[in-house]
Amino acid sequence: MQMLQTTDPVEGGFDNIPTQSAHAFRAAMTAMARPGTAHVLSGATAPAPTSPAAATLLMTLLDPETPLFLAPGHDTGALRDWIAFHIGAPLVGPERAVFALGAWDALTPITRFAAGTPEYPDRAATLIVDDAASGWDAAILTGPGILNEAVADLPDIDILARNAALFPLGLDFFFTRGDRVQALPRSIKVRAR
Amino acid sequence: MSDYNFAYLDEQTKRMIRRAILKGLAVPGYQVPFASREMPMPYGWGTGGVQVTAACLTPDDTVKVIDQGADDTTNAVSIRKFFEKTAGVATTTSTAAADLIQTRHRIPEEPLREDQILVYQVPIPEPLRFLEPRETETRKMHSLEEYGLMHVKLYEDIARHGHIATSYAYPVMVEDRYVMDPSPIPKFDNPKLESAAIQLFGAGREQRIYALPPHTRVVSLDFDDHPFDPSRADHPCALCGAEGSYLDEVITDDRGGRMFVCSDTDFCETRRDAAKDEVAA
Structure with a gap:
């Protein structure tokens, strides 16, 4: 059986970086291109409370060029060591972060993060919401990547609807849980079901 | 396999390209700057498309490359060989059998599926570039959604020629927000931009990546009294008889002898094979 979490900072990386990150990126890209669909994302394991999907996403997308914010709960010595060994991303405050990792409540208020500028909307943070909480509200999603409508459980529909209203500015989200990932780009309109 | 890292590029470069692709998908039609690398082929031969393909490929993929619809032209053959050698992936000429299709200036006739990716090679990603040469200005125009100049250009076409004379790289509006250059595909292909597949655009020399998620609304610019017309030569294909394909x-x-044939070689061959089978049966 595969380890779900590791405590040794040297453990838990990819065995074959090019191949595993290629498969992981394909899953992450498909999730971002088709909001509301869940995809298997596994291969890396990081110290608790990080899920395998979030650990794999970090391994795939982050490197020393991408400042990362660790929200309280994920900001542990063990995870800092793991990130320092495997990824080398500088750890920063929310305002300067290109990526952020944490449970939803620990990441809010999300207005702290960079939402891009009108001329460079790509300079916006990507939030990895690594949350095992249950009881999220079902939301209806519409927008690019979705033929008619999709349904997804989201932590806070009001906040995410406000983020979408900023389009083309705004934050992009990955929701990770176990070895599954879903994504919510800013282009998607969300409303309560 | 070979002495190259998987799909030629180093991992840090792929991560940088992958991050740009994700932002491109999040803001459809917006051109994301990326640190384009020098590739072992000249600019204009698809260095942007090759980098995007390299960042998206997995070892399980089957790759198809077309150049103006044809699988057998120099550019297509070279890029196919490049990925055979550096990524060890399978290649095909069949549209249906491909997981990832890299294209220069055509969209395959056969509708693409949800599980396929189409990568475009883009020479000039900026649709406003020939109207406004300064990057600082075009960037501001996109941020302010100031696209009047593009409509003036199309209007001048009508004033001069009686119709919109732009026949390729015909500008489109993506999700009512960004005007986008669909790369120099014939305007015949514009309706196919609304696709079930993921579409990624890579411009190597100009260092831009942009994207269309599946089912993104893509509208060709036009006027109420001069609606968009995806014209084609008024002939059937001389080889397969197709009446709805680009020729x-x-x-x-x-x-003065001439013939009109499908530009999409796989589409044409598949139709001719099917016709042969019918005769045999």
Whole structure:
């Protein structure tokens, strides 16, 4: 059986970086291109409370060029060591972060993060919401990547609807849980079901 | 396999490209700057498309490359060989059998599926570039959604020629927000931009990546009294008889002889094979 979490900072990386990150990126890209669909994302394991999907996403997308914010709960010595060994991303405050990792409540208020500028909307943070909480509200999603409508459980529909209203500015989200990932780009309109 | 890292590029470069692709998908039609690398082929041969393909490929993929619809032209053959050698992936000429299709200036006739990716090679990603040469200005125009100049250009076409004379790289509006250059595909292909597949655009020399998620609304710019017209040559294909495909005009002698044949070679061959099977049966 595969380890779900590791405590040794040297453990838990990819065995074959090019191949595993290629498969992981394909899953992450498909999730971002088709909001509301869940995809298997596994291969890396990081110290608790990080899920395998979030650990794999970090391994795939982050490197020393991408400042990362660790929200309280994920900001542990063990995870800092793991990130320092495997990824080398500088750890920063929310305002300067290109990526952020944490449970939803620990990441809010999300207005702290960079939402891009009108001329460079790509300079916006990507939030990895690594949350095992249950009881999220079902939301209806519409927008690019979705033929008619999709349904997804989201932590806070009001906040995410406000983020979408900023389009083309705004934050992009990955929701990770176990070895599954879903994504919510800013282009998607969300409303309560 | 080979002495290259998987799909030629180093991992840090792929991560940088992958991050740009994700932002491109999040803001459809917006051109994301990326640190384009020098590739072992000249600019204009698809260095942007090759980098995007390299960042998206997995070892399980089957790759198809077309150049103006054809699988057998120099550019297509070279890029296919490049990925055979550096990524060890399978290649095909069949549209249906491909997981990832890299294209120069055409969209395959056969509708693409949800599990396919189409990568475009883009020479000039900025649709406003020939109207406004300064990057600082075009960037501001996109941020302010100031696209009047593009409509003036199309209007001048009508004033001069009686119709919109732009026949390729015909500008489109993506999700009512960004005007986008669909790369120099014939305007015949514009309706196919609304696709079930993920579409990624890579411009190597100009260092831009942009994207269309599946089912993104893509509208060709036009006027109420001059609606968009995806025109094609008024002939059936001389080889397969198709009446709805995009045609190339082929000169056959020096006395004015010519024929019209499908530009999409796989589409044409599949149809001719099917016709042969029918005769045999």
